[in-house]
Amino acid sequence: MNYIDTSLKVVGTRPIRPDGVDKVTGRAVFAADTRAAGMLWGKVLRSPHAHARIVSIDTSKAEALAGVHAVVTAADFPEIVSEEAFVGEGPMNFRDLSMNCMARGKALYEGHALAAVAATTQEIADRALALIDVQYDVLPHVIDVEAAMADDAPVLHDDLFTAGVDPAPTKPSNVAKVVTFRKGDAEAGFAEADVIVEGRYTTQPVHQAYIEPHACMATYAPDGQVSIHSSSQGHFMVRAYTAKLLGLNLSNIRVNPAEIGGGFGGKTLVYLEPVAVALSRKCGRTVKMQMTREEVFRASGPTSGAAMEIKIGAKKDGTIVAAKQILKYQAGAFPGSPIGPGCMCGFAMYDLPNVDVVGYDVVSNRPKVAAYRAPGAPITSFAVECALDDLALKLDLDPLTLREKNAAKNGTKTHYGPTHHNIGFTAVLDAVKAHPHWKSPVKEGQGRGLACGFWFNIGGESSAQVHVNEDGTVTAATGSPDIGGSRASIGMMVAEVLGVPPTTVRTIVADTASIGFTFLTGGSRVTFATGMAATQAAEKVVEDLKRRAAQTWEIPVEAVEWKDGKAYPAGSNAGAFEPLDLATLALKSPRTGGPIIAEVSVNAQGAGPGFGAHICDVSVDRETGQVTIERYTAVQDVGKAIHPSYVEGQIQGGAAQGIGWALNEEYIYNDKGQMENPGFLDYRVPVASDVPMIEAVLVEVPNPRHPFGARGVGEVPIIPPMAAIGNAIRRAAGVRMHDLPMSPPKLRAALDAASG
Amino acid sequence: MxxxxxxxxxxxxxxxxxxxxxxxxxxxxxxxxxxxxxxxxxxxxxxxxxxTKKIPGLIGIREENGSYVIGAATPGAMVEAHAGMKAAWPGVVEALDLIGSTQIQGRCTLAGNLCNASPAADSVPALFAAGATAVIVGGKGRREVPVEQVPVGPGRTSLGKDEFILEFRLPPRPARSSDAYLRFIPRTEMDIAVVGCGISVTLDDKGVCTTARVALGAVAPTVVLVPDAAQALVGHKLDADTLAKLDAAAQAAAKPINDKRGTIEYRVKVAGVLARRVAAIAFDRAQGFVNGKAH
Amino acid sequence: MAKNYVTTTINGEQTEFLCETQQTLLDVLRDVIGLTGSKEGCASGDCGACSVIMNGRLVCSCLVLGVEAEGATITTIEGIAQGDKLHPVQQKFLEHAALQCGFCTPGLIVASKALLDENPNPTETEARYWLAGNLCRCTGYDKIIRAVMDAAAELRGESVG
CATH class of the missing domain: 3.30.43 (Uridine Diphospho-n-acetylenolpyruvylglucosamine Reductase; domain 2)
Structure with missing residues (x-):
């Protein structure tokens, strides 16, 4: 059923989330909050070298230390053949993941895991790590993406041959893949152009910087049954990877989802779980592991940094006739940067006749990248949206007008293939135009930037179960970890369908043995896909409740209607019966067919793309190069906001992350390829005093493929900020910043260069 | 174990x-x-x-003959809440206040900041500028030394193995005296200073500087006093020419390194910028103009 | 080396524990006493997730040795609500949806309560600077600041909602 044009009582309101009290009182159980009897502490030995052949690892002294119960190295993991994995977010290979969890043959980045120990205390575990003797043959390393592409660059993998080129190369290199999208004839388009803007842009890798470090606890029982308690964006993902990396059956592994303290894409793969299970398998004890913050930075994946070239040609009236982009994305130590979405998302917002995009997926001696909110899109959009601003300046056009003129509409065919349907980009631009922020004059000394963002959003496999308890209250279980309020949105959709208050519905996240397969929380899919499953499960329950009422009244089921949480006879012909509410039907359930429960699994399609536009006012301290965000407004088509507060929260949080990406966040490496800022002191995420209130403007163009019209909302808001801020700086200070982060030393240098 | x-x-x-x-x-x-x-x-x-926190006198602030005496283990938050200190030494107080978060303020101390001997320590340029002394106790008894004699290099102090700082003494304040501290950081809070500058001045009744002390942080292996910058101020009002000379003297004294927090070129320029800005605040305060808390 | 024996008051209850010298108050709270509401996000005083109130001052429990708790009075997130009655800061965090993942939330609530204990009428800027040592990566701080300001108003008796 579709509820888009119906009057809604629950969806669109702002109830308190079901897990709220646990989280404001400290009772919520995150992965590191559990203990078990006889538990050991597991710790990982990591490579100090960016690139080294592992000559030998001698663990005998560590094993002999009192209190040490197990030591594992790659020798304790089966060797996995190369095989594409479709378990996480973005491209992944099981063999690469295995070698990322435990280095085999070579250490490919500083922080790469080499061995792990389990001991009775953390201190003994630390001492044991110090007793492991590793002999290295240190190799030349390469950090920068373009340096890694050079002919004479140190090669990380001697079996990596560039895919996507014809003829296939005969020599291994660090270029894993070339992606090409072409539409029309870009060169012919540029020949027609009245004006052309060009630019070279770079971005730095940035970490998701979830506040909760990775943690897990695992037990391998003598009968081969494995239980894992961990914090991740998908416990089915944890199960799948752990099974594959250790050669276990899925049915022998049960993963309990702990509360997750932020992920943003960074917890869509595993680092610790297979290691903890391997340690437990070796010693028969429960093993708990948690990363330090330093380990999180040195060993877990940021998103790619990139080098990009862009060229856009337009007619005098602003009509874009050609667009070209070359994207070089860092993948880290193993292939798999988000180069695909990078090549798709930058130009997908616009109706462009001629497009030429080439992307490179490039490995270098850095931690393997992980997904980070709209993986790949913010990078490409930094270049595209800055170039568009240059185009607007060159044409003396309002930057909003330029976007309106070229905006993708329903029926626009994207350069990467699909045709847009039911999109809300025009509605977003209309909302920008009408917004008081956009209409207000720019304050003296400030500059205003505008930038847009696009993410295609995903659906996929989800399972949900709705169970009417014996007293008529409701439990809704799903397989989606709740990373930012999805228990609330799922429960609200169920409550809406059942016609009961949201407080009646308790939403839980069920473990891998208690609910059907559910793909991970990522790509902004949970409210869409899991919401769809939960809605359908609630609808099945309603059908069942109607049948039970019909049975009770001895009338045909067609003569029963369900509204406001009660069964009513439909019209006077059906008979005169007192309505039956949920509690009454639940009480009668033993006599009407037993427990009232429905489980639905879906493979949801038609996620519906999201579009956003951000307006940012900045001031620039010309003497120090410091940028202050004075005002920030984020407009986004969200389809339908199920719980508007949490939708706003996604937008505000994504914008703040983008502000950090724009201004200060970066990895600083020394000449040995070691990270110099692996902590929150010098990896500078925004603090409360760095940002203003961020106004989130919700535009609702319903997605017809979702029962309530929802679209994914979590990805889009991190896409526009870097360009919005860059464009604001351009207009405030007169300089175009091409390189992220636009930190004070860089901006001061640019200002000095501009003033000669 | x-x-x-x-x-x-x-x-x-x-x-x-x-x-x-x-x-x-x-x-x-x-x-x-x-x-x-x-x-x-x-x-x-x-x-x-x-x-040392259980030793009597290590925590607390007292006034002695016009001097303020601050126990070495007194947390930042206690100093900031002290009205007398805020009036007499607003620069020292604001420098101490800039160390870390509210949580850090509940614990951090002048002695710790000085003895950690980081060139980027926030309170140290302000203490240097203030002409503060440290009372040091040890096996050979008690000695009082200017604070600038305590740090000798990054992470190293002149204190003996059996010595520790008991308290700090800030000299009596003549009329029309004040101080100020600013640092530059990329964010608004929670960073280590890229450059820090503390200035203390005394003016005459016409607004002409009679004495000055200028200290810079994060531009050398230790916090440094910059006599040339002080000299640029003495005998002058804070006019454009004086500011330019101060800026130049601060830049000339800055001998920083390239590291993860800043480049040589940037730090040198910002040392000059901060010196000008800090002098303006200190002069205003010395003349009784009200200033907001600097962040 | 023998462990240190420490007597302290945590959330109003006299508490005894044994700890090694290098164990921080956060280690003790989480691993010895079992109060896991205080979180470890960095163990270096940079994220605030372990914030507690010790002898009336807001501190990072990761930067206090367990042994320093001798004779102290400590309030953790578990001691902010009075029985089943939430503190206004907790209630306003819920009403304003000022949390997403909830990991930084205990530290932010303890820090916000400490702010309002000291300054019942903070400006938005004061609240932002007071809370600058509490990192939140989910919310962009907007709703947190609104919740704190609203809780302040309620505690002053001005709240309309």
Missing amino acids: SGLSYAAPTSVDEAVKLLAGASGLAKVLSGGTDLLVQMRSGRVKPDLIVD
């Missing part, structure tokens, strides 16, 4: 004996906001921790 032991002596003598008698590395703990981080990261591996 670890070999690390802990003592919380209740007298100076007891503390000195513990430090003198320690067989391995002994570390003095006051606020712990640097020491605990260094211990956790493994950079410092002490065998004994001597917590």
Whole structure:
């Protein structure tokens, strides 16, 4: 059923989330909050070298230390053949993941895991790590993406041959893949152009910087049954990877989802779980592991940094006739940067006749990248949206007008293939135009930037179960970890369908043995896909409740209607019966067919793309190069906001992350390829005093493929900020910043260069 | 089982004996906001921790003949809440206040900030500019030295193994005197200074500077006093020419390094910028103009 | 080396524990006493997730040795609500949806309560600077600041909602 044009009582309101009290009182159980009897502490030995052949690892002294119960190295993991994995977010290979969890043959980045120990205390575990003797043959390393592409660059993998080129190369290199999208004839388009803007842009890798470090606890029982308690964006993902990396059956592994303290894409793969299970398998004890913050930075994946070239040609009236982009994305130590979405998302917002995009997926001696909110899109959009601003300046056009003129509409065919349907980009631009922020004059000394963002959003496999308890209250279980309020949105959709208050519905996240397969929380899919499953499960329950009422009244089921949480006879012909509410039907359930429960699994399609536009006012301290965000407004088509507060929260949080990406966040490496800022002191995420209130403007163009019209909302808001801020700086200070982060030393240098 | 032991002596003598008698590395703990981080990261591996907070006088602020005396282990938050200190030494107070978060303010101390001997320590340029002295106690008794004699290099001090700082003394304030401190950081809070500058001045009744002390942080292996910058101020009002000379003197004195927090070129320029801005605040304050808290 | 024996008051209850010298108050709270509401996000005083109130001052429990708790009075997130009655800061965090993942939330609530204990009428800027040592990566701080300001108003008796 579709509820888009119906009057809604629950969806669109702002109830308190079901897990709220646990989280404001400290009772919520995150992965590191559990203990078990006889538990050991597991710790990982990591490579100090960016690139080294592992000559030998001698663990005998560590094993002999009192209190040490197990030591594992790659020798304790089966060797996995190369095989594409479709378990996480973005491209992944099981063999690469295995070698990322435990280095085999070579250490490919500083922080790469080499061995792990389990001991009775953390201190003994630390001492044991110090007793492991590793002999290295240190190799030349390469950090920068373009340096890694050079002919004479140190090669990380001697079996990596560039895919996507014809003829296939005969020599291994660090270029894993070339992606090409072409539409029309870009060169012919540029020949027609009245004006052309060009630019070279770079971005730095940035970490998701979830506040909760990775943690897990695992037990391998003598009968081969494995239980894992961990914090991740998908416990089915944890199960799948752990099974594959250790050669276990899925049915022998049960993963309990702990509360997750932020992920943003960074917890869509595993680092610790297979290691903890391997340690437990070796010693028969429960093993708990948690990363330090330093380990999180040195060993877990940021998103790619990139080098990009862009060229856009337009007619005098602003009509874009050609667009070209070359994207070089860092993948880290193993292939798999988000180069695909990078090549798709930058130009997908616009109706462009001629497009030429080439992307490179490039490995270098850095931690393997992980997904980070709209993986790949913010990078490409930094270049595209800055170039568009240059185009607007060159044409003396309002930057909003330029976007309106070229905006993708329903029926626009994207350069990467699909045709847009039911999109809300025009509605977003209309909302920008009408917004008081956009209409207000720019304050003296400030500059205003505008930038847009696009993410295609995903659906996929989800399972949900709705169970009417014996007293008529409701439990809704799903397989989606709740990373930012999805228990609330799922429960609200169920409550809406059942016609009961949201407080009646308790939403839980069920473990891998208690609910059907559910793909991970990522790509902004949970409210869409899991919401769809939960809605359908609630609808099945309603059908069942109607049948039970019909049975009770001895009338045909067609003569029963369900509204406001009660069964009513439909019209006077059906008979005169007192309505039956949920509690009454639940009480009668033993006599009407037993427990009232429905489980639905879906493979949801038609996620519906999201579009956003951000307006940012900045001031620039010309003497120090410091940028202050004075005002920030984020407009986004969200389809339908199920719980508007949490939708706003996604937008505000994504914008703040983008502000950090724009201004200060970066990895600083020394000449040995070691990270110099692996902590929150010098990896500078925004603090409360760095940002203003961020106004989130919700535009609702319903997605017809979702029962309530929802679209994914979590990805889009991190896409526009870097360009919005860059464009604001351009207009405030007169300089175009091409390189992220636009930190004070860089901006001061640019200002000095501009003033000669 | 670890070999690390802990003592919380209740007298100076007891503390000195513990430090003198320690067989391995002994570390003095006051606020712990640097020491605990260094211990956790493994950079410092002490065998004994001597917590000085239970020694009478180590926490607290008192006035003695127009001087303020601040116990070495007094947390930042206590100094900031002290009206007398805020009126007499707003620069010292704002510098101390800039160290870390509210949480850090609940623990961090002037002694810790000075003895950690980081060139980027926020309170230290302000203490240098103020002409503060440190009262040091140890096996050979008690000595009082200018604070600039305490740090000798990054992470190194002139204190002996059995010595620790008991208290700081700030000199009496003549009329029309004030001070100020600013630092540059990329964010608005929570960063280590890229450059810091503390200036203390006394003016005559026409607004002409009669004495000045200027100190810079994060531009040399230790915080440094910059006599040339002070000289640029003495005998002058804060006009454009004086500011330009101050800026040039500060830049000339800055001998920073390239590191993860800043480049040489940038730090030198910002040293000049900050010197001008800090002087303006200090002069305003000395003349009784009200200024907001600087961040 | 023998462990240190420490007597302290946590959330109004006299508490005894044994700890090694290098164990921080956060280690003790989480691993010895079992109060896991205080979180470890960095163990270096940079994220605030372990914030507690010790002898009336807001501190990072990761930067206090467990042994320093001797004779102290400590309030953790578990002691902010009075029985089943939430503190206004907790209630306003819920009403304003000022949390997403909830990991930084205990530290932010303890820090916000400490702010309002000291300054019942903070400006938005004061609240932002006071809370600058509490990192939140989910919310962009907007709703947190609104919740704190609203809780302040309620505690002053001005709240309309």
